[in-house]
Amino acid sequence: MDEPILSVRNLTVHYIKEDSTVRAVNGLSFDLANKETLGLVGETGAGKTTTALSIMRLIPNPPGKIIEGEILFKGEDVLRYNKHRLLRMRGRDISMIFQDPMTSLNPVLKVGDQIAEVIHIHKKLSNKEANIEAMKMLEVVGISSDRFNDYPHQFSGGMKQRVVIAISLACNPKILIADEPTTALDVTIQAQVLEMMGALKKNFDTSMILISHDLGVIAEVCNRVGIMYAGNIVEIGNLEDIYVNGFHPYTKGLFGSIPDLDSDTERLKPIEGLMPDPAHLPPGCPFYPRCPERLPECKTKLPGAVELSPGHLIRCVHAKKN
Amino acid sequence: MTDTLLEVRRLKKYFKTPNGLLHAVDDVSFSIPRGTTLGVVGESGCGKSTLGRLILHLLDLTDGSIIFDGRDITNLSKQEQKDIRQYMQMIFQDPYSSINPRMTIGEIIGEPLIIYGKCKNVAERAEKVNSLMETVGIAQRLINAYPHELDGGRRQRVGIARALALNPKFVVCDEPVSALDVSIRAQILNLMQDLQEKLGLTYIFITHDLSVVKHISDEIVVMYLGKIVEKCESKELFSTQYHPYTKALLSAIPRPKIGGRKGRIILKGEISSPINPEEKCRFFPRCVYVKEKCGQNQPELREVSRGHFVACHYHEEINGVAKGD
Numbered sequence: 250m251d252e253p254i255l256s257v258r259n260l261t262v263h264y265i266k267e268d269s270t271v272r273a274v275n276g277l278s279f280d281l282a283n284k285e286t287l288g289l290v291g292e293t294g295a296g297k298t299t300t301a302l303s304i305m306r307l308i309p310n311p312p313g314k315i316i317e318g319e320i321l322f323k324g325e326d327v328l329r330y331n332k333h334r335l336l337r338m339r340g341r342d343i344s345m346i347f348q349d350p351m352t353s354l355n356p357v358l359k360v361g362d363q364i365a366e367v368i369h370i371h372k373k374l375s376n377k378e379a380n381i382e383a384m385k386m387l388e389v390v391g392i393s394s395d396r397f398n399d400y401p402h403q404f405s406g407g408m409k410q411r412v413v414i415a416i417s418l419a420c421n422p423k424i425l426i427a428d429e430p431t432t433a434l435d436v437t438i439q440a441q442v443l444e445m446m447g448a449l450k451k452n453f454d455t456s457m458i459l460i461s462h463d464l465g466v467i468a469e470v471c472n473r474v475g476i477m478y479a480g481n482i483v484e485i486g487n488l489e490d491i492y493v494n495g496f497h498p499y500t501k502g503l504f505g506s507i508p509d510l511d512s513d514t515e516r517l518k519p520i521e522g523l524m525p526d527p528a529h530l531p532p533g534c535p536f537y538p539r540c541p542e543r544l545p546e547c548k549t550k551l552p553g554a555v556e557l558s559p560g561h562l563i564r565c566v567h568a569k570k571n
Numbered sequence: 572m573t574d575t576l577l578e579v580r581r582l583k584k585y586f587k588t589p590n591g592l593l594h595a596v597d598d599v600s601f602s603i604p605r606g607t608t609l610g611v612v613g614e615s616g617c618g619k620s621t622l623g624r625l626i627l628h629l630l631d632l633t634d635g636s637i638i639f640d641g642r643d644i645t646n647l648s649k650q651e652q653k654d655i656r657q658y659m660q661m662i663f664q665d666p667y668s669s670i671n672p673r674m675t676i677g678e679i680i681g682e683p684l685i686i687y688g689k690c691k692n693v694a695e696r697a698e699k700v701n702s703l704m705e706t707v708g709i710a711q712r713l714i715n716a717y718p719h720e721l722d723g724g725r726r727q728r729v730g731i732a733r734a735l736a737l738n739p740k741f742v743v744c745d746e747p748v749s750a751l752d753v754s755i756r757a758q759i760l761n762l763m764q765d766l767q768e769k770l771g772l773t774y775i776f777i778t779h780d781l782s783v784v785k786h787i788s789d790e791i792v793v794m795y796l797g798k799i800v801e802k803c804e805s806k807e808l809f810s811t812q813y814h815p816y817t818k819a820l821l822s823a824i825p826r827p828k829i830g831g832r833k834g835r836i837i838l839k840g841e842i843s844s845p846i847n848p849e850e851k852c853r854f855f856p857r858c859v860y861v862k863e864k865c866g867q868n869q870p871e872l873r874e875v876s877r878g879h880f881v882a883c884h885y886h887e888e889i890n891g892v893a894k895g896d
């Protein structure tokens with residue numbers, strides 16, 4: 250394998266409030282290979298969005314603070330970038346699609362101008378040239394270029410998300426981070442958008458991080474999957490490692506909680522209990538209170554990552570190298 | 572003989588808008604046997620929530636009739652509406668906005684009991700509230716807590732307890748698990764199934780998520796732009812679909828397994844406007860099998876095999892073709 254295009258090392262992000270510290274991301278590490286699509290799955294509060302925002306250096310500070318870690322983009326640490334370099338990075342090297350297309354567009358600007366803005370800034374083209382490029386981008390995402398002068402409220406949710414995708418891909422970024430890009434959309438529209446994203450990713454040679462809580466969407470789009478829980482990746486591997494040979498009790502619990510369309514399960518097997526409060530994480534394994542396979546030692550000992558097979562890493566006491 | 576609890580006949584609800592009449596629910600009929608669950612599925616704007624609200628008289632209907640437990644409840648006075656509502660309750664989608672943030676959990680669950688004067692004294696009410704909290708699995712220590720102290724799953728349990736306070740026969744569940752995380756969602760779905768068994772409840776379960784309805788419903792109706800396009804038993808729907816929209820909807824669900832989705836149908840375009848719809852099949856602009864008759868008149872819901880209803884002019888032809896590929 251070549252050098253990964255993005256490498257996150259031991260990332261720790263806390264939100265420091267007056268009376269408590271929310272430990273959102275705790276020593277997270279992963280690599281993103283060139284042209285790969287990595288899925289990050291987890292429930293609310295698992296730290297998925299915080300991870301994405303850290304890579305973009307968009308963590309609101311205060312209260313958020315990147316305590317330690319490295320985010321290496323092509324060998325350079327994003328955390329050491331100055332303001333000027335960051336502006337060049339966002340949108341050109343790494344761009345992001347946000348969850349809610351309704352709020353991520355500016356309601357008082359024409360959609361065409363919003364696409365042209367990125368092109369104008371990063372490619373240093375004149376306004377006129379940028380507009381032509383922007384029209385091309387509209388066509389690429391399946392919107393007629395006649396709609397260049399329309400405002401966001403004139404588009405439906407699915408169309409707005411297409412515009413957002415056009416903006417994010419306009420400068421041909423190396424990495425695209427998509428945070429729940431289809432969660433706000435209806436399933437038939439979601440299918441359209443996912444298919445288009447897959448095709449564009451191929452054409453643009455982009456690596457992608459897809460954040461989702463939907464294991465179905467991930468299975469369709471990603472090559473590799475990381476399962477997140479309480480600010481860390483508890484299991485990461487390729488699709489087969491996770492969907493067929495899932496090892497971590499949380500991974501298994503997640504699959505047990507989703508109704509299967511293709512078989513007749515009478516009753517779901519939910520994971521007991523609740524996600525721990527990230528302001529008061531238990532000292533040992535964060536999954537300990539809910540884990541059906543817990544051992545006494547889990548209460549105090551946080552297991553390190555063990556590589557079960559090449560690329561399949563697990564953080565659980567039960568994972569042992571053979 | 573099945574014992575029907577709720578029957579809805581030719582229900583219509585049109586909203587007036589500056590651009591014309593918005594057909595939110597257009598000629599919908601069905602009945603629900605006692606103790607069973609009817610799943611109502613569809614995408615945003617198909618009229619599924621309006622339907623739930625019409626049944627509970629939270630909206631006034633334009634036309635049609637509703638028969639509940641053998642009694643026509645279409646036209647009721649305000650007092651009669653209040654009386655009937657103790658038998659029909661609702662669980663709302665958003666556990667954050669559907670409970671009052673300034674009331675404690677105990678007050679929220681006890682409020683229906685006060686309104687309907689169900690308890691003789693404070694002690695009796697407290698006992699009832701306690702037993703409701705136990706039924707839905709909320710710890711007693713939370714009785715004086717405020718909603719902001721609870722997470723989404725627990726709040727939804729409070730919403731369920733409130734709905735059950737008056738021992739209803741019938742509950743409209745409008746996307747009750749959509750705002751919840753998967754692991755919590757499974758807990759709530761199991762709870763609702765247990766309660767149905769224990770209390771003999773009848774549910775209408777409104778959702779956009781087909782995998783959830785399959786799990787909980789006995790019968791399913793699929794809606795598109797205010798119309799029922801397909802109706803049949805839950806199990807049957809997932810093995811045999813006749814309507815092109817149902818086929819597309821099912822094939823569009825991402826499956827959580829490798830290579831899970833085969834022969835996917837990607838629909839063109841988006842849902843059309845429900846304002847002043849023309850006299851043709853509502854699915855006409857997006858349908859892949861479209862033929863001349865589709866643009867001329869609206870297909871009626873017809874029974875094509877036992878208990879399986881479809882509203883499509885060409886379902887025989889389509890399904891002859893579809894089985895081959």
